[in-house]
Amino acid sequence: MREKVILETQNLSKQFGGFVAVEKVNYKLFEGETAGIIGPNGAGKSTFFNLLTGLFPPTEGKILFFNQDITSTQAEHRVELGLVRTFQLVSVFDSLSVIDNLILAVTRFSPIFTNKFRFFFRDAHIKNITERAKEALNRVGLADKSHILTSELSYGDKRKLEIAMALALNPKVLLLDEPFAGLSDVEIKELLNLLHKVKKSLTLIIIEHKISRIVDLVTRLSVMHEGRIIAEGNPKDVLCNETVRRVYWGGESCSVDGITDSSDRRRRP
Amino acid sequence: MIDTIAYGLTIGGILYIISIGLSLTFGTMRIVNFAHALVYTVGAYVLVASLSLFNGHFIAASVVAVLAVIPLAYLIERYVIRRLYGESIDYAIIATYAVLLIGVDAIKWIWGAIPIPLSDPVGKAWNILGVELPLYRIIIIALSICVFFILELFFKYTIVGKIVVAGLEDKEAVRSLGIKVDRYFSLVFVIGSCLAALGGVLYAPITTVHPYMGFQVLLLCFAVVLVGGLGSMRGTFLSAFALGMVMAVTGRFWGPAAETMVFVVMAIVLIFKPIEV
Numbered sequence: 001m002r003e004k005v006i007l008e009t010q011n012l013s014k015q016f017g018g019f020v021a022v023e024k025v026n027y028k029l030f031e032g033e034t035a036g037i038i039g040p041n042g043a044g045k046s047t048f049f050n051l052l053t054g055l056f057p058p059t060e061g062k063i064l065f066f067n068q069d070i071t072s073t074q075a076e077h078r079v080e081l082g083l084v085r086t087f088q089l090v091s092v093f094d095s096l097s098v099i100d101n102l103i104l105a106v107t108r109f110s111p112i113f114t115n116k117f118r119f120f121f122r123d124a125h126i127k128n129i130t131e132r133a134k135e136a137l138n139r140v141g142l143a144d145k146s147h148i149l150t151s152e153l154s155y156g157d158k159r160k161l162e163i164a165m166a167l168a169l170n171p172k173v174l175l176l177d178e179p180f181a182g183l184s185d186v187e188i189k190e191l192l193n194l195l196h197k198v199k200k201s202l203t204l205i206i207i208e209h210k211i212s213r214i215v216d217l218v219t220r221l222s223v224m225h226e227g228r229i230i231a232e233g234n235p236k237d238v239l240c241n242e243t244v245r246r247v248y249w250g251g252e253s254c255s256v257d258g259i260t261d262s263s264d265r266r267r268r269p
Numbered sequence: 270m271i272d273t274i275a276y277g278l279t280i281g282g283i284l285y286i287i288s289i290g291l292s293l294t295f296g297t298m299r300i301v302n303f304a305h306a307l308v309y310t311v312g313a314y315v316l317v318a319s320l321s322l323f324n325g326h327f328i329a330a331s332v333v334a335v336l337a338v339i340p341l342a343y344l345i346e347r348y349v350i351r352r353l354y355g356e357s358i359d360y361a362i363i364a365t366y367a368v369l370l371i372g373v374d375a376i377k378w379i380w381g382a383i384p385i386p387l388s389d390p391v392g393k394a395w396n397i398l399g400v401e402l403p404l405y406r407i408i409i410i411a412l413s414i415c416v417f418f419i420l421e422l423f424f425k426y427t428i429v430g431k432i433v434v435a436g437l438e439d440k441e442a443v444r445s446l447g448i449k450v451d452r453y454f455s456l457v458f459v460i461g462s463c464l465a466a467l468g469g470v471l472y473a474p475i476t477t478v479h480p481y482m483g484f485q486v487l488l489l490c491f492a493v494v495l496v497g498g499l500g501s502m503r504g505t506f507l508s509a510f511a512l513g514m515v516m517a518v519t520g521r522f523w524g525p526a527a528e529t530m531v532f533v534v535m536a537i538v539l540i541f542k543p544i545e546v
Binding site for chain 2: 053055074075076077079080084085087091092093094095096100101103104105107165169
């Protein structure tokens with residue numbers, strides 16, 4: 001299960017002016033696993049994702065995806081290769097209807113995209129695309145809301161829509177940037193159920209700062225701190241790792257709840 | 270009264286046709302494009318040149334003028350605008366203003382600096398409630414409304430349109446769907462430029478064709494775009510007609526204040542509705 005590395009970074013770094021956001025990260029992702037990355041705000045997690053997905057170039061280092069060097073590959077092309085992400089602040093298109101959001105995601109991979117003439121006219125009504133879009137909506141339970149304007153969805157539904165769009169892109173690796181942020185407890189539970197289903201068919205990386213939410217979901221956990229990965233491994237071992245406790249939480253307990261609490265305490269003024 | 274309204278709507282229609290490209294370029298690429306005024310001027314000059322070629326056939330000459338700016342727009346987009354992505358907004362202003370200045374000098378070199386008057390291509394007039402209105406102006410008003418609805422349909426019912434609408438909201442999110450959004454922005458840029466040329470063509474018979482005609486209209490169009498909301502297509506439509514009416518009505522009472530009044534209105538709007546950049 002664990003042998004095949006599908007995504008790897010070598011000495012990956014990113015500087016913004018004098019600020020080092022990501023520093024010499026050597027990360028490996030194995031096929032089929034569900035990896036978690038935790039760390040407080042500002043630890044460099046999102047920057048790391050932005051580097052992986054090509055939203056901006058690294059200052060230094062390399063990214064390999066299925067042994068192919070994608071360090072300077074355009075963001076759009078990485079999606080085509082199967083590296084798909086969601087954003088910390090949910091990024092769906094408010095001025096389009098729910099189904100249109102999905103159509104944008106689905107069209108990319110339909111033959112119509114290459115057919116110039118149909119591409120311009122009324123392709124939204126072509127059966128195949130709409131059906132695939134509906135199927136994707138079904139998967140997240142939004143089928144009955146397909147024709148309302150996206151701006152009218154609740155934040156939780158928007159998050160579901162974003163994940164439906166990401167799944168519709170047929171990713172090999174899906175990167176979720178704090179997918180639980182801003183959701184209610186009920187919505188978090190729904191999303192967890194969805195992710196438990198999804199993780200069977202693809203490789204996932206999830207960024208989170210509340211560890212308790214993902215500890216049962218992930219098979220491997222990495223801890224980021226000041227741009228570096230300071231610990232990695234089985235979630236429960238990582239939480240009890242001495243460096244993590246000392247450098248990161250300063251906590252005594254290594255139970256999941258204990259760490260959630262202390263990390264929350266840290267964030268209070 | 271009726272002729273004032275008709276004049277306001279005519280100016281509004283032309284301002285709309287020119288401004289839409291400016292607004293879209295700002296909305297999609299976050300670039301303030303002064304070179305838009307050059308494309309507008311070139312449109313008018315190509316019209317003049319092709320009118321003599323087609324023995325005064327206005328429609329044929331207009332089509333040529335609108336299509337002729339495509340390569341120019343492509344070059345401006347490819348070699349100036351695209352290099353300014355993500356740069357600070359003042360670089361874009363300086364670079365596109367430079368393009369405008371170079372272009373205007375090129376026009377003077379090719380066609381000379383003497384204003385060229387054009388005659389009304391339709392020549393007929395309609396009698397509405399006892400007022401003689403040139404048919405040409407009514408055609409302009411109708412045409413601008415057509416452009417509005419065609420664009421509405423384009424953005425609502427085509428995939429390209431939807432991609433651009435999504436890109437106006439969040440460019441990075443569109444890229445994250447694997448869509449090469451810049452390509453669609455370029456297309457929008459070219460469409461906007463063709464419309465600017467159409468504006469130049471339509472306005473030419475009403476004023477005169479001269480190398481600096483772009484400067485005059487550019488500031489008015491910026492006012493339209495700012496009042497309408499940057500990147501808002503419907504807002505641009507409404508504000509173009511509103512400011513066109515402001516010009517017409519002010520001009521009726523005191524000619525010299527017509528254009529100034531547009532900026533007074535713009536200032537008032539900006540005080541109550543600050544722009545979000």
